[in-house]
Amino acid sequence: MPTGDENVGNKNLFFRFYDGLYALIDGPVTLFREKFVEPAQSGNKLYYYHRRYRRVPSIDECEVGDPICYYEANEQFRRDKHVEDNILSILRQRRLECEHYHRYDADKYCEKVKQDYLTAETNWFTKYGDIGPKLDVRAAYMKQKHRLIWERRHGPVGSGMKSSVTVEH
DSSP: OOOHHHHHTTOOHHHHHHHHHHHHHHHHHHHHIIIIIHHHHHHSOOOOSSOOOOOOOOGGGSOTTOHHHHHHHHHHHHHHHHHHHHHHHHHHHHHHHHHHHHGGGHHHHSHHHHHHHHHHHHHHHHHHTTSOSSOOHHHHHHHHHHHHHHHHHHOSTTSOOOOOOOOOO
16 A cells, blocks of 8 residues: 555646646745735734724813813713613623523523623613613713712612601600
């Protein structure tokens, strides 16, 4: 039985011509790619394919009467909302796909996916709910301030109001 080395000399003339032509064309191309293209690409690798904006100061860090800072904070707020809308959409789609796939066993297999979605939905509504269609960072900041004051006085939102404590002397 011939080995691989013995079979090299028995190649057909056409195959030897084809291998030589291939090496003639591929050699310089491979050399150029390995010596010039790959080192140039390794210096500036892009890990993200979307535009990355730097974080700007939030509305509570802006000076009073600084419209540029307010505008930047408002745009940052809108970008954050857009990202969180997409995250919520992805989680909703995962939940629906899981429930569709498992059908009658969805309560058993999709509990974590459903819980992740409900938590994200609650957090989204805590931040963006009841603001209205015209998003404004000041309205969201005031909503957050009022929620924190409520929680300091009455406990977490949704738990009901604390009963007023009467102190007798």
